[in-house]
Amino acid sequence: MQKQVKKCPECGSTDVFWDRNRGEVSCRGCGFVLEDKRIDFTQEWRDFDSESGESKRRVGSPLTFTKHDKGLSTKIGKAGDLTKMKPSERRMYYRMRKWQTRISTPIERNLKYSLAELKRISSFLDVPKIAEEDAAMIYRMAAEKGLVRGRSMESVVAGALYASCRRHGVPRTLDEISNAFPLDKKEIGKTYRFICRELRIRILPTSPQDYIHRFASELKLSPKTVSTSIDIMKKANEMEITSGKGPMGIAAASLYVAALLSGEKKTQREVADVAGVTEVTIRNRYKELLDKLKLEDKIKKIRDKE
DNA sequence: AAGACGAAAGTGGTTGA
DNA sequence: TCAACAACTTTCGTCTT
Numbered sequence: 001m002q003k004q005v006k007k008c009p010e011c012g013s014t015d016v017f018w019d020r021n022r023g024e025v026s027c028r029g030c031g032f033v034l035e036d037k038r039i040d041f042t043q044e045w046r047d048f049d050s051e052s053g054e055s056k057r058r059v060g061s062p063l064t065f066t067k068h069d070k071g072l073s074t075k076i077g078k079a080g081d082l083t084k085m086k087p088s089e090r091r092m093y094y095r096m097r098k099w100q101t102r103i104s105t106p107i108e109r110n111l112k113y114s115l116a117e118l119k120r121i122s123s124f125l126d127v128p129k130i131a132e133e134d135a136a137m138i139y140r141m142a143a144e145k146g147l148v149r150g151r152s153m154e155s156v157v158a159g160a161l162y163a164s165c166r167r168h169g170v171p172r173t174l175d176e177i178s179n180a181f182p183l184d185k186k187e188i189g190k191t192y193r194f195i196c197r198e199l200r201i202r203i204l205p206t207s208p209q210d211y212i213h214r215f216a217s218e219l220k221l222s223p224k225t226v227s228t229s230i231d232i233m234k235k236a237n238e239m240e241i242t243s244g245k246g247p248m249g250i251a252a253a254s255l256y257v258a259a260l261l262s263g264e265k266k267t268q269r270e271v272a273d274v275a276g277v278t279e280v281t282i283r284n285r286y287k288e289l290l291d292k293l294k295l296e297d298k299i300k301k302i303r304d305k306e
Numbered sequence: 307a308a309g310a311c312g313a314a315a316g317t318g319g320t321t322g323a
Numbered sequence: 324t325c326a327a328c329a330a331c332t333t334t335c336g337t338c339t340t
Contacts, residue, residue: 186318193319246330267309278332283311 107143110153114139118157121180127161128170135164142195151191154181159191166203171210173248175276208233208242208251211275215255218274219266229258232289239292245285249277253285261298 115136122132138160142148148156158181165172174192178185196203209230216226232254236242242250252275259266268279268286275282290296 189319244329249331268311269309279310280312280333281331284331287311 110148111140111143114143114148114153114157117154118161121157121161121177124180125172125176127165127172128168131161131164131168131170134167135161138163138195138199138201141199145198147195147198151194152183152187155183155187155191156195157181158183158188159195162188162192163196163201163203166206167201169206169210171206171214173211173276206247208247208254211248211251212255215251215271215274219255219259219270221255221259221264221266222262225255225258225262225264228261229254232257232293235293236289241288241292246277246281248275249281249285251275252277252282253289256282256286257289257295257299260302261295263302 118132118135118139122135127135135157139157142156142160158177162172162174162177164170165177174185174189178188181188195201212226212229212233216229229251233242233250236250236254252271255275256266256268256271259271268282272279272282290299
């Protein structure tokens with residue numbers, strides 16, 4: 001990897017770093033997320049601000065393990081190539097060709113297309129390589145177990161991708177993934193649960209913290225606000241008002257409260273849109289937070305100042 | 307006019323008999 | 324397999340700024 005010289009558009013600092021696990025590039029100074037989408041190893045960074053006109057984007061990528069034959073496909077030559085060989089060697093090549101045709105089972109042929117699809121979507125969402133590889137593995141296992149039958153190929157690809165994102169703590173929501181496919185959330189969720197059950201994949205519930213940074217960045221909140229909201233979440237966790245609740249709602253409400261407390265007020269709608277929940281959910285979580293964390297006074301003080 | 311708040315009804319998934 | 328249930332959404336009316 002060559003070093004990337006990037007400037008943070010928020011604070012101008014060049015001290016940006018790449019969080020591989022999250023697939024985010026953020027500024028060490030102010031926490032701004034420059035890129036929440038990551039590009040292949042083999043490509044150069046896309047300009048954050050493409051006004052500069054020089055596109056560094058490249059097309060295509062070299063070797064990958066996500067090809068249907070793990071990138072090892074080599075055609076074994078036809079008889080014409082074999083004329084110069086000794087009869088014993090020739091027999092061996094015939095045997096090898098027989099193997100090759102045997103490998104071309106319907107499953108392998110299916111994998112060829114579905115893994116291409118996976119690759120396309122992964123690069124669209126800029127899912128980290130590890131997660132993409134894992135999704136490919138999940139899909140392969142699913143295909144070998146015959147779980148694709150009766151389901152659309154895409155939905156299984158999407159389900160595998162989502163499962164792998166969850167496993168790797170990559171903050172991609174079901175919404176984002178379903179936007180990349182011509183499928184709705186419902187269907188992806190269904191197949192996702194199905195393949196998890198069938199393949200015995202254990203998925204931990206996502207932590208609201210996984211989403212905080214990305215949401216905060218989209219809302220242009222300061223790092224201070226982010227840490228406040230993480231504090232709030234921790235406290236909420238301790239008081240056991242988070243169990244069973246959707247992580248996105250919690251993340252959204254914590255951010256909303258934190259923004260209020262630090263005077264960077266955002267409307268409920270703004271936060272709700274970014275987090276992919278409704279205002280009502282934010283309100284409910286928000287109310288619980290105020291109740292349990294004794295924050296009413298603080299909020300009132302802020303209100304009075306205005 | 308916009309945002310915050312809350313009530314009521316509906317949806318999809320989980321659970322337990 | 325069905326009913327109860329919790330979380331969340333949608334919709335809509337009211338209040339506040």
